[in-house]
Amino acid sequence: MTKVNAHVTTRGQAVHEALRDLVLSGQLAPGTRLNEIELSQRLGVSRTPVRAALTALATQDLIDYTPNSGYAIRTYSARDLENVFEVRAVLEGLANRQAAEAGFSPEGEARVGDILDRTAALVSGGEWSAQVCDRWIELNIAFHQAINRTAGNQRLLTILERSPLPFIYALRYHWFTLDIVSKAHDDHVEMVAVIKNRQIGRAEAIGREHIYRTTKPLIDKWRDLERLQQQDGRQIADLLQPLCTTDQSSDAGRDCLV
Amino acid sequence: MTKVNAHVTTRGQAVHEALRDLVLSGQLAPGTRLNEIELSQRLGVSRTPVRAALTALATQDLIDYTPNSGYAIRTYSARDLENVFEVRAVLEGLANRQAAEAGFSPEGEARVGDILDRTAALVSGGEWSAQVCDRWIELNIAFHQAINRTAGNQRLLTILERSPLPFIYALRYHWFTLDIVSKAHDDHVEMVAVIKNRQIGRAEAIGREHIYRTTKPLIDKWRDLERLQQQDGRQIADLLQPLCTTDQSSDAGRDCLV
């Protein structure tokens, strides 16, 4: 789709990004083994850069690694998800607090305002489709990036950007509803106002709460899936399939890197 | 010293641990390039496991990586350090809060009590030497591990254990004084009491403050070094050397892994 690989200089990095997207897209069921040879053939490179990428991904906890056995798509329990978001909540709280302490730069304020306007237009439109949802996700990511950048904490920025909401992206059209998205937007508006007013304590609290509120539906849904799994004896992967009917066509066709 | 490598099954993992210790020990000056061939010869393996280890360490932000150029010991500014500890503070706060929510297990409570007793004995002894300091560091790490384990948040545990206080260990004998260590111990005692009483809000606040208090002297010291660097035009590495006169003999002699 887009030519984002301009800054990539080595095959290892290119494979790293490709596999990262593959894992995050949720196209691979949890537990799926990642065969080095298969991946290298699929990507048109040797095993060496594939192994480098797998090492990096495993270090980031995006995939599981078992010595002398290999790599596999990570399996998340509902408890795992809860933990991930609990951590993220306090980190976003910190980001908001530090953003309120630092205050917006003129450019940052303009950018955030622009993002909010676009989001408002999208949400108030009343219609909700896969395209709109994807567009909203983009704006949402851009918004949080802008806030986190305002905080001026490089370390925090790195951690937040490196721990994306995992494979859950596959659930996005079921997770995000117009209702949830509207509430999220209200949160965003309030966050910006509080940061502008330099209300440090409130900024942190709102940042935290925003994550809890937004992710609770997802955790609940995941817990339901776990329950179903135990009742039916089916794998989560099977239960997940019916939800993964979104267009994966756009992601196909990038078998080769060069 | 100890036989900790029992769980290591591949050379790559062994090299990873060895290089990790090397980096964290602070024996290498910031900016020092990590030559793959040199490292492989020094460790008695080929470049392959060395590269795997370097990839992992760079992913963990313990070293810098520049494509087609190589890896180097990371350089921390005082601001970087501050950011690292700001993040750690909120994470330790979360750990304490969740520990207070969960409460101690009988074994956990016994273990924490034991650690506190030993620390109290060490601190109240009144004497302070490199050996005592090292012993205290062990107890300190064990204490925080015990607390973090009580929180029952695997994700949090992983992040905290993977972002150790960087190469600063080299400064430990100058950073930790009997005064600071005593105050830290008082914090620990209070933390345990608050967790036992299930005072959730206080637990979080104390966990945060504990990190801020403990690390502030280090950040100040680092900032002084930066100032000296600008005045004298000398590199931080040079200014750091006089402080690194601790016994490095114990770390020598592990040139070969097997």
Place this chain on the structure above:
DNA sequence: AGGAAGTGCATTGGATACAATAATGGAGCC
């Protein structure tokens, strides 16, 4: 028939050879 040991295969781990890139030094030119 059930279990345990052994054999063969698939896959990962490690070493080495080769290619590509960047840094360094010197020589030539302005």
Place this chain on the structure above:
DNA sequence: GGCTCCATTATTGTATCCAATGCACTTCCT
């Protein structure tokens, strides 16, 4: 004398080969 360009060299990036481990299947023994 200084600057630029080119060539050489050192180092990283990639591919391939070999070794070692683990797993599954078979087979044999009880």
